[in-house]
Amino acid sequence: ETGVTQTPRHLVMGMTNKKSLKCEQHLGHNAMYWYKQSAKKPLELMFVYSLEERVENNSVPSRFSPECPNSSHLFLHLHTLQPEDSALYLCASSQDYGGSTDTQYFGPGTRLTVL
Amino acid sequence: AQKVTQAQTEISVVEKEDVTLDCVYETRDTTYYLFWYKQPPSGELVFLIRRNSFDEQNEISGRYSWNFQKSTSSFNFTITASQVVDSAVYFCALSETTDSWGKLQFGAGTQVVVTP
Numbered sequence: 001e002t003g004v005t006q007t008p009r010h011l012v013m014g015m016t017n018k019k020s021l022k023c024e025q026h027l028g029h030n031a032m033y034w035y036k037q038s039a040k041k042p043l044e045l046m047f048v049y050s051l052e053e054r055v056e057n058n059s060v061p062s063r064f065s066p067e068c069p070n071s072s073h074l075f076l077h078l079h080t081l082q083p084e085d086s087a088l089y090l091c092a093s094s095q096d097y098g099g100s101t102d103t104q105y106f107g108p109g110t111r112l113t114v115l
Numbered sequence: 116a117q118k119v120t121q122a123q124t125e126i127s128v129v130e131k132e133d134v135t136l137d138c139v140y141e142t143r144d145t146t147y148y149l150f151w152y153k154q155p156p157s158g159e160l161v162f163l164i165r166r167n168s169f170d171e172q173n174e175i176s177g178r179y180s181w182n183f184q185k186s187t188s189s190f191n192f193t194i195t196a197s198q199v200v201d202s203a204v205y206f207c208a209l210s211e212t213t214d215s216w217g218k219l220q221f222g223a224g225t226q227v228v229v230t231p
Contacts, residue, residue: 041223042220042222042223043219045218048218092160103162103165104162105162106152106161106162108157108159109158111158
């Protein structure tokens with residue numbers, strides 16, 4: 001198994017749909033992250049979880065709802081999205097929380113298109 | 116305000132040429148960390164290197180080398196004898212220790228195109 005996996009790799013959804021993105025890390029890490037990467041914009045941190053507790057919510061609209069049932073899995077639930085939410089969503093993990101010193105390892109991303 | 120600046124949007128080289136990517140950062144912290152990541156067309160961000168602010172020793176790893184200069188707040192990255200597989204977007208990132216949530220602040224990235 002590769003370190004951080006994400007499913008699906010590609011997702012097309014309408015504005016009224018509800019879908020979920022899944023991330024799984026096989027590195028034994030305690031912290032997990034969601035990032036958004038839009039065209040022409042730097043990567044944006046969305047959420048941080050440490051030991052299954054959310055420690056960062058970077059002013060993300062409520063139509064994005066994260067869930068971390070255990071330290072190996074992270075979900076991003078999507079509902080009533082807008083076309084401007086179309087982006088690459090990247091998951092990452094690091095050994096510990098609060099570690100600006102910890103290296104984050106990324107998954108391959110989910111390419112989301114909202115019609 | 117953008118804390119990490121990668122002024123080069125795209126660099127095109129022919130295989131076997133060297134390519135240097137510039138990164139300039141801004142921070143008031145005395146302790147901080149700098150990173151380089153590579154993002155090939157597949158989309159995954161691949162970690163390349165982490166350097167802390169107290170270690171200005173430059174490093175070479177295979178065809179990659181890094182030049183960290185605190186005096187100019189720069190952390191440049193060089194690929195020697197480039198190969199087509201080096202084609203990717205390269206991101207420089209900063210992590211400040213005053214922010215305890217492990218927040219990586221990324222530059223806009225530099226697209227490297229290596230042609231045969």
